[in-house]
Amino acid sequence: MLKTDQPVIDFVNEIKDYLPGNSIDCVVFGFDAQQLKVLLLEWKDEEAWCLPGGFIKISESMDDAAHRILHQRTSLNSIFLNQFFTFGSTARYGPKFKDHIKKTQKVLQNKGVSDKKTLGWIASRFITTGYFALVDLRKTHPQPDFFSETCQWIAIDKLPELIIDHNHIVTKALEHLRVQLNYLPIGISLLPSKFTMQDLQRLYEAILQKPLERSNFQRKMLKLGIFIRLEKQMTGAANKAPYLYSFDTEKYNQLLEKGIGFTY
Amino acid sequence: MLKTDQPVIDFVNEIKDYLPGNSIDCVVFGFDAQQLKVLLLEWKDEEAWCLPGGFIKISESMDDAAHRILHQRTSLNSIFLNQFFTFGSTARYGPKFKDHIKKTQKVLQNKGVSDKKTLGWIASRFITTGYFALVDLRKTHPQPDFFSETCQWIAIDKLPELIIDHNHIVTKALEHLRVQLNYLPIGISLLPSKFTMQDLQRLYEAILQKPLERSNFQRKMLKLGIFIRLEKQMTGAANKAPYLYSFDTEKYNQLLEKGIGFTY
DNA sequence: CCAATAGTGTCTGTGAGACAGTATGCT
DNA sequence: AGCATACTGTCTCACAGACACTATTGG
Secondary structure (H helix, E strand, C coil): CCCCEEEHHHHHHHHHEEEEEEEEEEEEEECCCEEEEEEEEEECCCCCCECCCCEEEEECCCCHHHHHHHHHHCCCCCCEEEEEEEEECCHHHHHHHHHHHHHHHHHHHHCCCCCCHHHHHHCCCEEEEEEEEECCHHCCCCCCCCCCCEEEEEEEHCCCCCCCHHHHHHHHHHHHHHHHHHHHHHHHHCCCCCCCCHHHHHHHHHHHHCCCCCCHHHHHHCCCEEEEEEHHHHCCCCCCEEEEEEEHHHHHHHHHHHHHCCCC | CCCHHHHHHHHHHHHHEEEEEEEEEHHHHHHCCEEEEEEEEEECCCEEEECCEEEEECCCCHHHHHHHHHHHCCCCCCCCCEEEEECHHHHHHHHHHEEEEEEEEEEEHHHHHHHHHHHHHCCCCCCCEEEECCCCCHHHHCCCCCCEEEEEEHHHHHCCCCCECCCHHHHHHHHHHHCCCCCHHHHHHCCCCCCCCHHHHHHHHHHHHCCCCHHHHHHHHHCCCCCCEEEECCCCCCCCCCCCCCCCCCHHHHHHHCCHHHCC
Protein backbone atom coordinates (compact mmCIF):
# COMPACT_ATOMS: atom_id res chain seq x y z
CA MET A 1 0.00 0.00 0.00
CA LEU A 2 1.42 3.37 -0.97
CA LYS A 3 1.74 6.33 1.28
CA THR A 4 -0.77 8.30 -0.79
CA ASP A 5 -3.39 5.77 0.14
CA GLN A 6 -3.66 6.94 3.73
CA PRO A 7 -7.25 8.14 3.11
CA VAL A 8 -8.18 4.56 2.17
CA ILE A 9 -6.62 3.20 5.33
CA ASP A 10 -8.54 5.76 7.32
CA PHE A 11 -11.77 4.85 5.55
CA VAL A 12 -11.36 1.12 6.25
CA ASN A 13 -10.50 1.78 9.88
CA GLU A 14 -13.41 4.15 10.29
CA ILE A 15 -16.10 1.90 8.83
CA LYS A 16 -17.04 0.68 12.27
CA ASP A 17 -17.78 4.31 13.20
CA TYR A 18 -20.39 4.73 10.48
CA LEU A 19 -24.07 3.83 10.49
CA PRO A 20 -24.56 0.84 8.21
CA GLY A 21 -27.01 1.09 5.34
CA ASN A 22 -27.33 4.88 5.33
CA SER A 23 -25.57 7.34 3.08
CA ILE A 24 -25.77 10.96 2.03
CA ASP A 25 -25.55 12.36 -1.47
CA CYS A 26 -25.21 16.06 -2.16
CA VAL A 27 -26.48 17.98 -5.16
CA VAL A 28 -24.37 21.14 -5.13
CA PHE A 29 -25.65 23.88 -7.39
CA GLY A 30 -23.52 26.68 -8.71
CA PHE A 31 -24.12 29.34 -11.34
CA ASP A 32 -21.54 30.49 -13.81
CA ALA A 33 -22.68 33.57 -15.70
CA GLN A 34 -24.95 31.62 -18.04
CA GLN A 35 -25.48 28.15 -16.76
CA LEU A 36 -26.65 26.25 -13.75
CA LYS A 37 -24.04 23.70 -12.80
CA VAL A 38 -23.69 20.72 -10.48
CA LEU A 39 -20.60 19.45 -8.72
CA LEU A 40 -19.65 15.93 -9.88
CA LEU A 41 -16.86 13.46 -9.24
CA GLU A 42 -15.25 11.50 -12.07
CA TRP A 43 -13.78 8.16 -11.10
CA LYS A 44 -10.26 6.99 -11.58
CA ASP A 45 -9.72 4.36 -14.29
CA GLU A 46 -13.40 3.41 -14.39
CA GLU A 47 -15.87 5.29 -16.55
CA ALA A 48 -18.14 6.58 -13.88
CA TRP A 49 -19.51 9.83 -12.58
CA CYS A 50 -21.22 10.40 -9.28
CA LEU A 51 -22.47 12.96 -6.82
CA PRO A 52 -20.30 13.89 -3.85
CA GLY A 53 -21.46 11.72 -0.98
CA GLY A 54 -20.47 9.87 2.11
CA PHE A 55 -21.60 8.17 5.26
CA ILE A 56 -22.94 9.17 8.64
CA LYS A 57 -20.86 8.71 11.76
CA ILE A 58 -22.59 7.05 14.67
CA SER A 59 -21.97 10.08 16.83
CA GLU A 60 -23.01 12.61 14.21
CA SER A 61 -26.34 13.98 13.01
CA MET A 62 -27.27 13.66 9.35
CA ASP A 63 -27.05 17.42 8.89
CA ASP A 64 -23.57 17.51 10.37
CA ALA A 65 -22.53 14.63 8.14
CA ALA A 66 -23.76 16.50 5.07
CA HIS A 67 -21.83 19.63 6.07
CA ARG A 68 -18.70 17.60 6.73
CA ILE A 69 -18.94 15.80 3.38
CA LEU A 70 -19.46 19.01 1.50
CA HIS A 71 -16.67 20.79 3.28
CA GLN A 72 -14.35 18.01 2.16
CA ARG A 73 -15.32 18.56 -1.49
CA THR A 74 -15.61 22.34 -1.66
CA SER A 75 -13.62 23.64 1.32
CA LEU A 76 -16.60 25.86 2.10
CA ASN A 77 -17.70 26.18 5.68
CA SER A 78 -20.94 28.11 5.80
CA ILE A 79 -22.96 26.47 3.11
CA PHE A 80 -26.66 26.77 2.39
CA LEU A 81 -27.54 23.10 2.67
CA ASN A 82 -30.95 21.47 2.97
CA GLN A 83 -32.22 17.95 3.02
CA PHE A 84 -34.75 17.31 0.26
CA PHE A 85 -35.57 13.62 -0.10
CA THR A 86 -34.61 10.13 1.02
CA PHE A 87 -34.21 7.51 -1.65
CA GLY A 88 -35.20 4.08 -0.40
CA SER A 89 -36.53 2.18 -3.37
CA THR A 90 -35.44 -1.36 -4.08
CA ALA A 91 -35.09 -0.43 -7.74
CA ARG A 92 -31.82 1.22 -6.69
CA TYR A 93 -30.35 -2.28 -6.52
CA GLY A 94 -30.63 -3.35 -10.11
CA PRO A 95 -27.83 -4.17 -12.58
CA LYS A 96 -26.50 -0.63 -12.43
CA PHE A 97 -25.93 -0.97 -8.70
CA LYS A 98 -24.19 -4.34 -9.05
CA ASP A 99 -21.95 -2.83 -11.68
CA HIS A 100 -21.13 0.04 -9.35
CA ILE A 101 -20.30 -2.31 -6.48
CA LYS A 102 -17.87 -4.23 -8.66
CA LYS A 103 -16.11 -1.01 -9.62
CA THR A 104 -15.96 0.13 -6.02
CA GLN A 105 -14.54 -3.16 -4.82
CA LYS A 106 -12.04 -3.14 -7.68
CA VAL A 107 -10.79 0.32 -6.73
CA LEU A 108 -10.49 -0.73 -3.09
CA GLN A 109 -8.68 -3.95 -3.96
CA ASN A 110 -6.26 -2.04 -6.20
CA LYS A 111 -5.46 -0.01 -3.16
CA GLY A 112 -4.72 -3.11 -1.18
CA VAL A 113 -8.01 -3.50 0.67
CA SER A 114 -8.86 -7.20 0.92
CA ASP A 115 -10.87 -7.05 4.14
CA LYS A 116 -14.11 -8.97 3.50
CA LYS A 117 -16.01 -6.91 6.02
CA THR A 118 -15.24 -3.65 4.25
CA LEU A 119 -16.03 -5.05 0.82
CA GLY A 120 -19.30 -6.50 2.11
CA TRP A 121 -20.27 -3.33 3.96
CA ILE A 122 -20.02 -1.37 0.73
CA ALA A 123 -22.16 -3.90 -1.13
CA SER A 124 -25.15 -3.96 1.22
CA ARG A 125 -28.42 -2.15 0.67
CA PHE A 126 -28.17 1.59 1.29
CA ILE A 127 -30.83 4.14 1.88
CA THR A 128 -29.48 7.49 0.80
CA THR A 129 -30.66 10.93 1.80
CA GLY A 130 -30.31 13.73 -0.72
CA TYR A 131 -29.11 17.17 0.35
CA PHE A 132 -28.93 20.12 -1.94
CA ALA A 133 -26.60 23.07 -1.61
CA LEU A 134 -26.38 26.49 -3.21
CA VAL A 135 -22.87 27.90 -3.48
CA ASP A 136 -20.92 30.60 -5.25
CA LEU A 137 -18.75 28.38 -7.41
CA ARG A 138 -16.03 31.04 -7.69
CA LYS A 139 -15.32 30.55 -4.00
CA THR A 140 -15.02 26.76 -4.12
CA HIS A 141 -11.92 24.64 -4.54
CA PRO A 142 -13.26 21.28 -5.73
CA GLN A 143 -11.36 18.34 -4.22
CA PRO A 144 -11.70 14.78 -5.53
CA ASP A 145 -12.00 11.98 -2.98
CA PHE A 146 -9.93 8.82 -3.10
CA PHE A 147 -12.27 7.08 -5.51
CA SER A 148 -12.16 9.89 -8.01
CA GLU A 149 -9.84 11.53 -10.46
CA THR A 150 -11.49 14.93 -10.64
CA CYS A 151 -14.16 16.97 -8.95
CA GLN A 152 -15.71 19.46 -11.31
CA TRP A 153 -18.64 21.66 -12.21
CA ILE A 154 -20.85 20.25 -14.97
CA ALA A 155 -23.67 22.16 -16.67
CA ILE A 156 -27.08 20.85 -15.64
CA ASP A 157 -28.17 20.30 -19.23
CA LYS A 158 -25.04 18.34 -20.10
CA LEU A 159 -24.93 15.80 -17.30
CA PRO A 160 -23.24 12.50 -18.11
CA GLU A 161 -24.82 9.24 -17.05
CA LEU A 162 -24.26 8.89 -13.33
CA ILE A 163 -23.97 5.82 -11.13
CA ILE A 164 -26.98 4.03 -9.67
CA ASP A 165 -29.86 6.50 -9.37
CA HIS A 166 -27.82 9.70 -9.14
CA ASN A 167 -29.38 11.18 -12.27
CA HIS A 168 -32.75 10.74 -10.59
CA ILE A 169 -31.44 12.40 -7.44
CA VAL A 170 -30.33 15.45 -9.45
CA THR A 171 -33.74 15.64 -11.15
CA LYS A 172 -35.49 15.54 -7.78
CA ALA A 173 -33.19 18.22 -6.39
CA LEU A 174 -33.91 20.47 -9.34
CA GLU A 175 -37.65 20.04 -8.91
CA HIS A 176 -37.23 20.92 -5.27
CA LEU A 177 -35.22 24.00 -6.16
CA ARG A 178 -37.98 25.18 -8.53
CA VAL A 179 -40.84 24.58 -6.13
CA GLN A 180 -39.01 26.25 -3.26
CA LEU A 181 -37.71 29.12 -5.35
CA ASN A 182 -39.67 31.71 -3.41
CA TYR A 183 -38.39 30.50 -0.07
CA LEU A 184 -34.72 30.00 -0.88
CA PRO A 185 -31.83 32.47 -0.82
CA ILE A 186 -30.84 31.56 -4.35
CA GLY A 187 -29.55 34.95 -5.34
CA ILE A 188 -27.33 35.52 -2.33
CA SER A 189 -26.01 31.98 -2.41
CA LEU A 190 -25.37 31.52 -6.12
CA LEU A 191 -24.24 34.93 -7.35
CA PRO A 192 -21.08 36.88 -6.61
CA SER A 193 -21.51 39.85 -4.31
CA LYS A 194 -21.88 42.29 -7.21
CA PHE A 195 -24.04 41.40 -10.18
CA THR A 196 -26.27 42.94 -12.83
CA MET A 197 -30.00 42.42 -13.27
CA GLN A 198 -29.17 40.42 -16.37
CA ASP A 199 -27.08 38.05 -14.28
CA LEU A 200 -29.96 37.58 -11.89
CA GLN A 201 -32.42 37.09 -14.70
CA ARG A 202 -30.22 34.47 -16.35
CA LEU A 203 -30.04 32.64 -13.04
CA TYR A 204 -33.82 32.52 -12.75
CA GLU A 205 -34.15 31.52 -16.38
CA ALA A 206 -31.64 28.71 -15.88
CA ILE A 207 -33.57 27.36 -12.92
CA LEU A 208 -37.04 27.77 -14.39
CA GLN A 209 -35.92 26.71 -17.87
CA LYS A 210 -37.94 29.40 -19.57
CA PRO A 211 -37.29 32.92 -20.87
CA LEU A 212 -38.53 35.83 -18.78
CA GLU A 213 -39.53 39.28 -19.98
CA ARG A 214 -36.63 41.62 -19.31
CA SER A 215 -38.32 44.85 -18.25
CA ASN A 216 -40.97 43.23 -16.10
CA PHE A 217 -38.37 41.06 -14.39
CA GLN A 218 -36.34 44.12 -13.50
CA ARG A 219 -39.30 46.08 -12.20
CA LYS A 220 -40.62 43.27 -10.04
CA MET A 221 -37.22 42.46 -8.60
CA LEU A 222 -36.39 46.05 -7.73
CA LYS A 223 -39.80 46.46 -6.15
CA LEU A 224 -38.85 43.82 -3.57
CA GLY A 225 -36.57 46.41 -2.02
CA ILE A 226 -33.75 43.99 -1.27
CA PHE A 227 -31.13 45.42 -3.61
CA ILE A 228 -28.54 48.11 -3.23
CA ARG A 229 -27.71 49.88 -6.46
CA LEU A 230 -23.97 50.35 -6.95
CA GLU A 231 -21.82 51.87 -9.70
CA LYS A 232 -22.35 51.17 -13.36
CA GLN A 233 -20.48 48.32 -14.99
CA MET A 234 -18.61 49.67 -18.03
CA THR A 235 -18.17 46.76 -20.38
CA GLY A 236 -16.62 48.60 -23.30
CA ALA A 237 -19.49 47.55 -25.53
CA ALA A 238 -21.35 50.08 -27.63
CA ASN A 239 -24.39 50.29 -25.39
CA LYS A 240 -25.69 51.63 -22.15
CA ALA A 241 -23.84 50.28 -19.14
CA PRO A 242 -25.92 48.32 -16.62
CA TYR A 243 -25.88 49.03 -12.90
CA LEU A 244 -24.28 46.62 -10.53
CA TYR A 245 -26.31 45.54 -7.52
CA SER A 246 -25.66 43.82 -4.25
CA PHE A 247 -28.11 42.30 -1.80
CA ASP A 248 -29.30 44.13 1.25
CA THR A 249 -28.80 41.04 3.40
CA GLU A 250 -31.00 42.13 6.24
CA LYS A 251 -33.99 42.95 4.06
CA TYR A 252 -33.42 39.82 1.99
CA ASN A 253 -33.69 37.63 5.07
CA GLN A 254 -36.76 39.45 6.31
CA LEU A 255 -38.40 38.86 2.95
CA LEU A 256 -37.46 35.18 2.75
CA GLU A 257 -39.16 34.46 6.02
CA LYS A 258 -42.56 35.18 4.57
CA GLY A 259 -41.68 33.97 1.07
CA ILE A 260 -41.07 36.18 -1.92
CA GLY A 261 -44.41 35.12 -3.29
CA PHE A 262 -44.57 36.25 -6.85
CA THR A 263 -44.85 34.61 -10.21
CA TYR A 264 -42.20 34.65 -12.90
CA MET B 1 -45.96 -16.73 26.31
CA LEU B 2 -49.69 -16.52 25.68
CA LYS B 3 -51.37 -17.35 22.44
CA THR B 4 -52.40 -13.72 21.99
CA ASP B 5 -48.75 -12.80 21.79
CA GLN B 6 -48.25 -14.35 18.38
CA PRO B 7 -47.59 -10.88 16.87
CA VAL B 8 -44.68 -10.49 19.28
CA ILE B 9 -43.26 -13.87 18.32
CA ASP B 10 -43.55 -12.88 14.67
CA PHE B 11 -41.85 -9.58 15.34
CA VAL B 12 -38.89 -11.19 17.10
CA ASN B 13 -38.53 -13.78 14.36
CA GLU B 14 -38.76 -11.16 11.66
CA ILE B 15 -36.19 -8.77 13.06
CA LYS B 16 -33.48 -10.32 10.89
CA ASP B 17 -35.62 -9.40 7.84
CA TYR B 18 -35.61 -5.69 8.65
CA LEU B 19 -33.03 -3.04 7.84
CA PRO B 20 -31.25 -2.06 11.06
CA GLY B 21 -31.26 1.56 12.14
CA ASN B 22 -34.06 2.73 9.85
CA SER B 23 -37.69 3.24 10.70
CA ILE B 24 -40.79 4.89 9.30
CA ASP B 25 -43.28 7.08 11.14
CA CYS B 26 -46.59 8.11 9.64
CA VAL B 27 -48.53 11.27 10.27
CA VAL B 28 -52.05 10.37 9.19
CA PHE B 29 -54.36 13.33 8.79
CA GLY B 30 -58.12 13.11 8.90
CA PHE B 31 -60.83 15.76 9.07
CA ASP B 32 -63.94 15.44 11.15
CA ALA B 33 -66.45 18.18 10.33
CA GLN B 34 -64.62 20.84 12.32
CA GLN B 35 -61.18 19.67 13.21
CA LEU B 36 -58.00 18.36 11.68
CA LYS B 37 -57.01 15.16 13.42
CA VAL B 38 -54.02 12.84 13.58
CA LEU B 39 -53.98 9.09 14.17
CA LEU B 40 -52.13 8.18 17.38
CA LEU B 41 -51.38 5.05 19.36
CA GLU B 42 -51.68 4.94 23.14
CA TRP B 43 -49.47 2.44 24.89
CA LYS B 44 -50.51 -0.34 27.22
CA ASP B 45 -49.72 0.17 30.90
CA GLU B 46 -47.12 2.89 30.18
CA GLU B 47 -48.13 6.50 29.78
CA ALA B 48 -47.02 7.08 26.26
CA TRP B 49 -48.40 8.18 22.92
CA CYS B 50 -46.78 7.74 19.56
CA LEU B 51 -47.26 7.90 15.82
CA PRO B 52 -48.00 4.73 13.93
CA GLY B 53 -44.69 3.45 12.63
CA GLY B 54 -42.62 0.43 11.80
CA PHE B 55 -39.57 -0.91 10.06
CA ILE B 56 -38.45 -1.58 6.52
CA LYS B 57 -38.01 -5.12 5.27
CA ILE B 58 -34.79 -5.85 3.47
CA SER B 59 -36.68 -6.85 0.35
CA GLU B 60 -39.07 -3.90 0.45
CA SER B 61 -38.88 -0.29 -0.68
CA MET B 62 -39.49 2.48 1.84
CA ASP B 63 -42.71 3.48 0.10
CA ASP B 64 -44.01 -0.08 0.23
CA ALA B 65 -43.10 -0.29 3.89
CA ALA B 66 -45.04 2.90 4.61
CA HIS B 67 -48.10 1.56 2.81
CA ARG B 68 -47.87 -1.75 4.63
CA ILE B 69 -47.55 -0.07 8.02
CA LEU B 70 -50.46 2.20 7.36
CA HIS B 71 -52.64 -0.58 6.06
CA GLN B 72 -52.04 -2.40 9.33
CA ARG B 73 -53.31 0.59 11.31
CA THR B 74 -56.19 1.80 9.16
CA SER B 75 -57.13 -1.17 6.96
CA LEU B 76 -57.08 1.25 4.03
CA ASN B 77 -55.46 0.11 0.81
CA SER B 78 -55.27 3.02 -1.55
CA ILE B 79 -53.94 5.79 0.60
CA PHE B 80 -52.55 9.14 -0.38
CA LEU B 81 -49.14 8.80 1.20
CA ASN B 82 -46.02 10.89 0.68
CA GLN B 83 -42.60 11.01 2.21
CA PHE B 84 -41.86 14.42 3.68
CA PHE B 85 -38.67 14.39 5.77
CA THR B 86 -36.03 12.17 7.31
CA PHE B 87 -35.14 12.77 10.92
CA GLY B 88 -31.52 12.00 11.63
CA SER B 89 -30.45 14.29 14.41
CA THR B 90 -28.50 13.00 17.37
CA ALA B 91 -30.74 15.06 19.63
CA ARG B 92 -33.31 12.30 19.09
CA TYR B 93 -31.25 10.20 21.52
CA GLY B 94 -31.55 12.22 24.66
CA PRO B 95 -33.21 11.26 27.96
CA LYS B 96 -36.60 11.01 26.31
CA PHE B 97 -35.29 8.35 23.97
CA LYS B 98 -33.66 6.37 26.77
CA ASP B 99 -36.93 6.49 28.66
CA HIS B 100 -38.75 5.22 25.61
CA ILE B 101 -36.30 2.33 25.15
CA LYS B 102 -36.81 1.23 28.73
CA LYS B 103 -40.56 1.18 28.24
CA THR B 104 -40.23 -0.74 25.00
CA GLN B 105 -37.94 -3.32 26.53
CA LYS B 106 -40.25 -3.64 29.52
CA VAL B 107 -43.24 -4.34 27.30
CA LEU B 108 -41.27 -6.91 25.34
CA GLN B 109 -39.98 -8.59 28.48
CA ASN B 110 -43.49 -8.75 29.91
CA LYS B 111 -44.41 -10.64 26.79
CA GLY B 112 -41.62 -13.12 27.38
CA VAL B 113 -38.99 -11.69 25.07
CA SER B 114 -35.57 -12.06 26.68
CA ASP B 115 -33.51 -12.30 23.51
CA LYS B 116 -30.60 -9.87 23.91
CA LYS B 117 -30.33 -9.34 20.18
CA THR B 118 -33.90 -8.15 19.91
CA LEU B 119 -33.66 -5.89 22.95
CA GLY B 120 -30.40 -4.42 21.63
CA TRP B 121 -31.72 -3.96 18.10
CA ILE B 122 -34.57 -1.83 19.46
CA ALA B 123 -32.19 0.31 21.48
CA SER B 124 -29.76 1.27 18.72
CA ARG B 125 -29.72 4.58 16.90
CA PHE B 126 -32.54 4.94 14.39
CA ILE B 127 -32.97 7.29 11.51
CA THR B 128 -36.67 7.67 10.86
CA THR B 129 -38.39 8.82 7.71
CA GLY B 130 -41.67 10.66 8.07
CA TYR B 131 -44.56 9.94 5.74
CA PHE B 132 -47.78 11.84 5.78
CA ALA B 133 -51.14 10.52 4.69
CA LEU B 134 -54.50 12.09 3.98
CA VAL B 135 -57.49 9.87 4.64
CA ASP B 136 -61.24 10.03 5.08
CA LEU B 137 -61.39 9.06 8.72
CA ARG B 138 -64.95 7.74 8.38
CA LYS B 139 -63.59 4.93 6.25
CA THR B 140 -60.83 3.85 8.61
CA HIS B 141 -60.91 1.15 11.27
CA PRO B 142 -58.02 2.08 13.58
CA GLN B 143 -56.15 -0.99 14.88
CA PRO B 144 -53.68 -0.81 17.77
CA ASP B 145 -50.42 -2.73 17.40
CA PHE B 146 -49.05 -5.04 20.08
CA PHE B 147 -47.37 -2.23 21.98
CA SER B 148 -50.51 -0.18 22.23
CA GLU B 149 -53.87 -0.19 23.90
CA THR B 150 -55.75 2.00 21.49
CA CYS B 151 -55.38 3.63 18.11
CA GLN B 152 -57.40 6.79 17.83
CA TRP B 153 -57.95 10.14 16.14
CA ILE B 154 -56.72 13.13 18.15
CA ALA B 155 -57.40 16.77 17.28
CA ILE B 156 -54.27 18.51 16.03
CA ASP B 157 -54.57 21.30 18.59
CA LYS B 158 -54.97 18.87 21.49
CA LEU B 159 -52.02 16.59 20.95
CA PRO B 160 -50.60 14.94 24.08
CA GLU B 161 -46.86 14.76 24.62
CA LEU B 162 -45.53 12.09 22.28
CA ILE B 163 -42.48 9.85 22.56
CA ILE B 164 -39.02 10.94 21.41
CA ASP B 165 -39.38 13.60 18.71
CA HIS B 166 -42.83 12.63 17.45
CA ASN B 167 -44.33 16.02 18.32
CA HIS B 168 -41.66 17.57 16.14
CA ILE B 169 -42.48 15.13 13.34
CA VAL B 170 -46.15 16.15 13.46
CA THR B 171 -45.18 19.83 13.34
CA LYS B 172 -43.00 19.24 10.29
CA ALA B 173 -45.76 17.27 8.57
CA LEU B 174 -48.21 20.07 9.18
CA GLU B 175 -45.80 22.64 7.74
CA HIS B 176 -45.39 20.44 4.72
CA LEU B 177 -49.14 20.11 4.33
CA ARG B 178 -49.51 23.90 4.36
CA VAL B 179 -46.72 24.61 1.91
CA GLN B 180 -47.88 21.92 -0.48
CA LEU B 181 -51.56 22.80 -0.15
CA ASN B 182 -51.86 23.82 -3.79
CA TYR B 183 -50.33 20.60 -5.03
CA LEU B 184 -52.10 18.09 -2.83
CA PRO B 185 -55.48 16.39 -3.23
CA ILE B 186 -56.56 17.45 0.22
CA GLY B 187 -60.25 17.83 -0.55
CA ILE B 188 -60.71 14.48 -2.25
CA SER B 189 -58.66 12.65 0.35
CA LEU B 190 -59.97 14.21 3.53
CA LEU B 191 -63.64 14.87 2.86
CA PRO B 192 -66.49 12.43 2.34
CA SER B 193 -67.75 12.10 -1.21
CA LYS B 194 -70.52 14.67 -0.67
CA PHE B 195 -69.83 17.87 1.20
CA THR B 196 -70.84 21.50 1.42
CA MET B 197 -68.70 24.54 0.67
CA GLN B 198 -68.70 25.23 4.38
CA ASP B 199 -67.15 21.82 5.02
CA LEU B 200 -64.43 22.56 2.50
CA GLN B 201 -63.82 26.00 3.93
CA ARG B 202 -63.51 24.62 7.46
CA LEU B 203 -60.97 22.14 6.20
CA TYR B 204 -58.84 24.89 4.67
CA GLU B 205 -59.23 27.02 7.77
CA ALA B 206 -58.14 24.10 9.96
CA ILE B 207 -55.03 23.56 7.88
CA LEU B 208 -54.13 27.22 7.45
CA GLN B 209 -55.13 28.14 10.99
CA LYS B 210 -56.82 31.32 9.92
CA PRO B 211 -60.37 32.39 9.05
CA LEU B 212 -61.24 32.83 5.40
CA GLU B 213 -63.86 35.12 3.88
CA ARG B 214 -66.95 33.04 3.07
CA SER B 215 -68.18 34.51 -0.19
CA ASN B 216 -64.76 34.91 -1.76
CA PHE B 217 -63.77 31.39 -0.80
CA GLN B 218 -66.86 30.00 -2.47
CA ARG B 219 -66.42 32.03 -5.64
CA LYS B 220 -62.76 31.12 -6.05
CA MET B 221 -63.33 27.45 -5.39
CA LEU B 222 -66.24 27.12 -7.81
CA LYS B 223 -64.25 28.96 -10.46
CA LEU B 224 -61.72 26.11 -10.44
CA GLY B 225 -64.35 24.03 -12.23
CA ILE B 226 -63.61 20.83 -10.34
CA PHE B 227 -66.92 20.50 -8.49
CA ILE B 228 -70.20 18.87 -9.38
CA ARG B 229 -73.18 20.50 -7.76
CA LEU B 230 -75.64 18.00 -6.31
CA GLU B 231 -78.91 18.27 -4.39
CA LYS B 232 -79.42 20.66 -1.49
CA GLN B 233 -78.78 19.51 2.02
CA MET B 234 -81.87 20.15 4.13
CA THR B 235 -80.70 20.50 7.70
CA GLY B 236 -83.98 21.44 9.34
CA ALA B 237 -82.48 24.74 10.50
CA ALA B 238 -84.25 27.99 9.85
CA ASN B 239 -82.02 29.11 6.99
CA LYS B 240 -81.25 28.55 3.37
CA ALA B 241 -80.08 25.00 2.64
CA PRO B 242 -76.57 24.68 1.19
CA TYR B 243 -75.81 22.66 -1.92
CA LEU B 244 -73.86 19.46 -1.63
CA TYR B 245 -70.89 19.04 -3.96
CA SER B 246 -68.69 16.21 -5.09
CA PHE B 247 -65.37 16.36 -6.87
CA ASP B 248 -65.05 15.93 -10.60
CA THR B 249 -62.12 13.58 -10.17
CA GLU B 250 -60.78 13.89 -13.69
CA LYS B 251 -60.72 17.68 -13.68
CA TYR B 252 -59.34 17.70 -10.15
CA ASN B 253 -56.37 15.59 -11.19
CA GLN B 254 -55.75 17.70 -14.27
CA LEU B 255 -55.69 20.79 -12.11
CA LEU B 256 -53.41 19.30 -9.46
CA GLU B 257 -50.75 18.56 -12.04
CA LYS B 258 -50.13 22.22 -12.65
CA GLY B 259 -50.96 23.29 -9.12
CA ILE B 260 -54.07 25.08 -8.03
CA GLY B 261 -52.08 28.25 -7.70
CA PHE B 262 -54.16 30.71 -5.78
CA THR B 263 -53.95 32.45 -2.47
CA TYR B 264 -56.32 31.97 0.42
C1' DC C 1 -93.22 38.94 9.62
C1' DC C 2 -88.00 37.80 11.43
C1' DA C 3 -83.56 35.38 11.97
C1' DA C 4 -79.96 32.86 10.03
C1' DT C 5 -77.23 31.07 6.62
C1' DA C 6 -76.35 30.40 1.40
C1' DG C 7 -75.33 32.32 -2.79
C1' DT C 8 -74.36 36.28 -6.16
C1' DG C 9 -72.90 40.88 -7.58
C1' DT C 10 -70.01 44.95 -7.39
C1' DC C 11 -66.19 47.91 -6.38
C1' DT C 12 -61.29 48.80 -5.53
C1' DG C 13 -56.51 47.96 -5.40
C1' DT C 14 -52.60 45.30 -6.84
C1' DG C 15 -49.83 43.12 -9.84
C1' DA C 16 -48.58 40.37 -14.03
C1' DG C 17 -47.67 40.66 -18.87
C1' DA C 18 -47.18 43.20 -23.18
C1' DC C 19 -44.97 46.71 -25.27
C1' DA C 20 -43.82 51.58 -26.26
C1' DG C 21 -40.74 55.12 -25.29
C1' DT C 22 -36.47 57.19 -23.37
C1' DA C 23 -31.48 56.99 -21.83
C1' DT C 24 -26.77 55.79 -22.35
C1' DG C 25 -22.21 54.03 -24.12
C1' DC C 26 -19.47 53.32 -27.93
C1' DT C 27 -18.18 53.38 -33.04
C1' DA D 1 -25.67 59.67 -36.57
C1' DG D 2 -26.49 54.93 -35.65
C1' DC D 3 -26.62 50.83 -33.11
C1' DA D 4 -27.17 48.01 -29.11
C1' DT D 5 -28.53 47.42 -24.67
C1' DA D 6 -30.40 49.42 -20.21
C1' DC D 7 -34.03 51.51 -17.93
C1' DT D 8 -38.84 53.57 -17.27
C1' DG D 9 -43.65 54.35 -18.21
C1' DT D 10 -48.22 52.96 -19.63
C1' DC D 11 -51.99 50.06 -20.82
C1' DT D 12 -54.92 45.99 -20.16
C1' DC D 13 -56.57 42.08 -17.92
C1' DA D 14 -57.20 39.07 -14.00
C1' DC D 15 -57.92 38.33 -9.52
C1' DA D 16 -57.86 38.97 -4.38
C1' DG D 17 -60.32 41.15 -0.74
C1' DA D 18 -64.10 43.82 1.17
C1' DC D 19 -68.71 44.12 1.46
C1' DA D 20 -73.50 44.84 -0.20
C1' DC D 21 -77.37 42.59 -1.88
C1' DT D 22 -80.59 38.75 -2.96
C1' DA D 23 -82.36 33.94 -2.01
C1' DT D 24 -84.00 30.38 0.79
C1' DT D 25 -85.45 27.87 4.96
C1' DG D 26 -88.08 27.52 9.01
C1' DG D 27 -89.86 29.70 13.30
